[in-house]
Amino acid sequence: SLGARPDAGAAGVWFRVWAPDRTGVAVVLEGPGARPRAIALEKHPDGTFGGLVPGLGAGARYRYRVDGLGPFPDPASRYQPEGVHGPSQVVDPDAFAWTDASWRGVDPAELILYELHVGTFSPEGTFEGATRLLPRVAELGATAIELMPLADFPGRRNWGYDGVDLFAPARCYGTPDDLRRLVDEAHRLGLAVLLDVVYNHLGPDGNYLAQFSPSYFSSRHKTPWGPAINLDGPRSAMVRAFFIENALCWLHEYHMDGLRLDATHYLFDEGPRPFLAELAATSRRSVPDRPVHLIAEDPRNLAAMVRTESEGGWGLDALWSDDFHHELRRYLAGDCEGAFRDFRGLVADLVRTINRGWLFTGEFSTYRGYHRGTDPAGLAPRRFVFYIQNHDRIGNRALGERLNHQVDPATYRAATALLLTTAATPLLFMGQEWASGAPFLFFTDHDEGLGRLVREGRRHEFRHFAAFTDPAQRDRIPDCQAESTFLACKLDWSGRDREPHRSTLRLYQALIHLRRTEPALRSSRPGSFEATALDDDSLHLRRDAEDGGSSLQVVVRLRGAGTVSLGSLPDAAGRRWEVVLTTEDPPFAPDPSPPRVDLAGPAPILDFDRPGAILLREHPDPGLGGEIP
Numbered sequence: 001s002l003g004a005r006p007d008a009g010a011a012g013v014w015f016r017v018w019a020p021d022r023t024g025v026a027v028v029l030e031g032p033g034a035r036p037r038a039i040a041l042e043k044h045p046d047g048t049f050g051g052l053v054p055g056l057g058a059g060a061r062y063r064y065r066v067d068g069l070g071p072f073p074d075p076a077s078r079y080q081p082e083g084v085h086g087p088s089q090v091v092d093p094d095a096f097a098w099t100d101a102s103w104r105g106v107d108p109a110e111l112i113l114y115e116l117h118v119g120t121f122s123p124e125g126t127f128e129g130a131t132r133l134l135p136r137v138a139e140l141g142a143t144a145i146e147l148m149p150l151a152d153f154p155g156r157r158n159w160g161y162d163g164v165d166l167f168a169p170a171r172c173y174g175t176p177d178d179l180r181r182l183v184d185e186a187h188r189l190g191l192a193v194l195l196d197v198v199y200n201h202l203g204p205d206g207n208y209l210a211q212f213s214p215s216y217f218s219s220r221h222k223t224p225w226g227p228a229i230n231l232d233g234p235r236s237a238m239v240r241a242f243f244i245e246n247a248l249c250w251l252h253e254y255h256m257d258g259l260r261l262d263a264t265h266y267l268f269d270e271g272p273r274p275f276l277a278e279l280a281a282t283s284r285r286s287v288p289d290r291p292v293h294l295i296a297e298d299p300r301n302l303a304a305m306v307r308t309e310s311e312g313g314w315g316l317d318a319l320w321s322d323d324f325h326h327e328l329r330r331y332l333a334g335d336c337e338g339a340f341r342d343f344r345g346l347v348a349d350l351v352r353t354i355n356r357g358w359l360f361t362g363e364f365s366t367y368r369g370y371h372r373g374t375d376p377a378g379l380a381p382r383r384f385v386f387y388i389q390n391h392d393r394i395g396n397r398a399l400g401e402r403l404n405h406q407v408d409p410a411t412y413r414a415a416t417a418l419l420l421t422t423a424a425t426p427l428l429f430m431g432q433e434w435a436s437g438a439p440f441l442f443f444t445d446h447d448e449g450l451g452r453l454v455r456e457g458r459r460h461e462f463r464h465f466a467a468f469t470d471p472a473q474r475d476r477i478p479d480c481q482a483e484s485t486f487l488a489c490k491l492d493w494s495g496r497d498r499e500p501h502r503s504t505l506r507l508y509q510a511l512i513h514l515r516r517t518e519p520a521l522r523s524s525r526p527g528s529f530e531a532t533a534l535d536d537d538s539l540h541l542r543r544d545a546e547d548g549g550s551s552l553q554v555v556v557r558l559r560g561a562g563t564v565s566l567g568s569l570p571d572a573a574g575r576r577w578e579v580v581l582t583t584e585d586p587p588f589a590p591d592p593s594p595p596r597v598d599l600a601g602p603a604p605i606l607d608f609d610r611p612g613a614i615l616l617r618e619h620p621d622p623g624l625g626g627e628i629p
Contacts (some may be wrong), residue, residue, distance in 0.1 A: 015041060019066060022066050061089050104290050105192055122493075175439060303526050403415065446487075455479055566603045
C-alpha cells in the first residue's frame with residue numbers, strides 16, 4: 001500500500017510512493033529541533049519508490065524530495081498536522097482500540113441518511129464535537145450519517161471539496177483517532193457512517209500530485225477545475241489503483257460503511273471497464289462482512305450506474321435524484337433560474353418523478369445543453385436518493401437559504417411528509433429536522449491572493465440571476481472568505497428545543513418512526529407503491545405492505561386550501577380507514593389546523609384549510625366501510 005506504515009516486527013516504518021517519471025526519491029525525516037535527514041528510497045519496476053527506515057514509529061514526520069525538488073508532503077499522507085504544505089505524519093492505523101466488532105452495518109433498504117458538515121454541525125466544529133451530538137441523530141431515527149468531505153484542505157474552514165490530501169482527515173477537525181472515535185460511537189448507536197469523497201478534482205492550493213508524476217492527470221479530458229484525473233490514458237492503471245486504495249483506506253482504517261461519490265460525471269473514463277465499476281467490485285470484495293454503500297452524485301441519470309455488473313451495469317447502490325428536489329422546489333418556492341429552468345413546477349411532473357426515480361429519461365436539458373437521462377425501468381426505488389435539502393441545494397444559493405426560509409411552516413411540513421413517505425432513500429441535511437434558522441453558505445479560507453479570486457468568482461457566478469444583475473446587488477452575497485460567513489452556518493442546537501422548532505422535530509421523529517416500523521412504508525417490492533396527481537396542488541401515494549396486509553394512503557396538499565376526494569382512485573370504495581397522522585395536528589403544528597376528514601362515505605374526503613399531509617391506514621374489507629372504531 002502507498003504511504004507510510006509502521007512495522008512493529010521490523011522496528012521501523014515502510015515508505016512507498018508512486019513517481020514513475022522520476023529518477024530519485026528520498027524520504028526527508030523532520031522533527032522539532034532536529035536537522036532534516038534524507039534517506040534515498042529504492043525504485044521498483046511498477047514506478048514506485050519504497051523502503052524500510054528502521055528506528056521510526058507512529059508520530060514521525062516526513063516529506064519526500066523528488067529529483068532534488070521539494071520536499072513535498074506524501075500524496076498518501078495519513079495526517080498533515082501542520083497543514084497541507086507541511087510535513088506528513090506517520091500514523092499507525094492498527095493502534096486504535098475499536099469496540100465495534102459486532103457491527104454488521106445497515107441494510108441498504110433501511111437507509112435514512114443524515115448529511116452533516118463537521119465544522120458547522122457542533123459549536124466546537126470538530127470530530128469530538130460531532131461525536132458528542134451523535135445521540136441526537138440516533139434519537140431522530142436516522143440510520144446513517146453522511147460526512148461531507150474530510151480530505152485535508154488549505155486553511156481552517158472549507159466545505160471539503162478543495163481537499164488535496166485524500167488520505168488525511170482535516171487537521172482542523174482533530175486527529176485521525178478522533179475520527180475513529182466518531183465512527184466507533186456511531187456504530188455503538190446503530191448509525192452507519194458514509195463519507196463524501198471527491199475523486200474528480202483536487203483543490204487549487206496544496207495539490208502536489210503532479211510533482212510526483214504528471215500521469216495523475218489526463219492530457220485529453222478537462223473539468224471546470226482543470227485537467228481531469230487520468231482514468232483511461234497512459235499509466236492510468238496506477239492512478240485508478242491510487243483512488244481505489246483511497247476508498248479502501250476509509251473502509252478499513254476508519255471502518256466507514258460507504259462512500260458518497262462527488263460529481264461522477266467528471267470522472268472521464270473511456271476504458272473497457274468503468275472506474276466506478278472497478279471501485280465498487282473491489283470495495284465489496286475487500287469488505288465482505290457488512291454492506292458497503294456506494295452512492296453517486298451524477299446529473300446524467302444513468303440507470304446503468306446502479307444496475308449490477310451482471311446486468312451490464314456498474315454496481316453502485318444509489319444515485320442522488322436532483323430531479324425530485326428541483327421539481328418540488330420549483331413548485332413550492334417558484335425557483336426558475338439556473339438548473340430550475342428545466343422544470344415546470346407541476347404536480348404531474350412531481351408524480352412522474354416519484355414513480356420513476358427521476359424526471360429526465362432522455363429529454364433535452366436547456367440548462368445543460370444535451371439530452372439527459374435514461375430509462376430507469378426495473379430499478380428498485382431505494383436506488384434513488386430523494387431530498388428537499390442538501391449542502392449543494394442550500395449552499396449553492398447566493399444567500400444560502402434553506403427551504404424552510406422560503407416557504408411557510410405548513411408547506412414545509414407537507415414537503416417533509418412527502419419526502420419521508422416515498423419509497424426512495426431519503427436524505428436529510430443537518431438541522432432540517434427542526435427547521436434550523438441557520439443558512440448554509442459557501443465558505444473558504446484561502447490565502448489572500450487566491451481568496452480574492454474565489455470571492456470574486458463566487459459573486460460573478462450569479463451575474464445572470466435577476467436579483468444579482470446589478471454589481472451592487474452582488475456585493476450583498478456574503479464574503480466566502482470571512483470567518484463570519486462560516487460562523488453564521490453553525491447550528492444553534494439550543495433552538496431545537498424551542499417552538500416552533502420543537503414541533504417540527506416531533507414531526508420528523510414521528511414520520512421516521514413510521515417509516516421504520518409501518519409494514520407498508522418498509523416495502524420496496526415492484527408495484528408496492530404508486531403516486532397519483534389528485535389535482536394541480538395535491539397528490540396521493542399508495543404504499544402496500546409486503547405481505548399483502550394493510551396499505552397506507554398518503555395525501556399531500558402542497559398549496560392553499562382545498563377539498564380532495566379519493567373516490568377517483570382504484571379500489572377506494574368499500575374499505576375501512578383510520579387516520580394515522582396529519583402534519584397539522586397539535587403535536588406537530590404550534591397553530592394546529594388539521595384537515596377535516598370524512599370517512600363515512602364510499603371514499604375518504606379531505607378538506608384542507610392550508611397545506612398539509614394526512615396518512616390513512618387502509619384495511620381491505622369489502623364488507624365494511626367507515627372508520628375503524
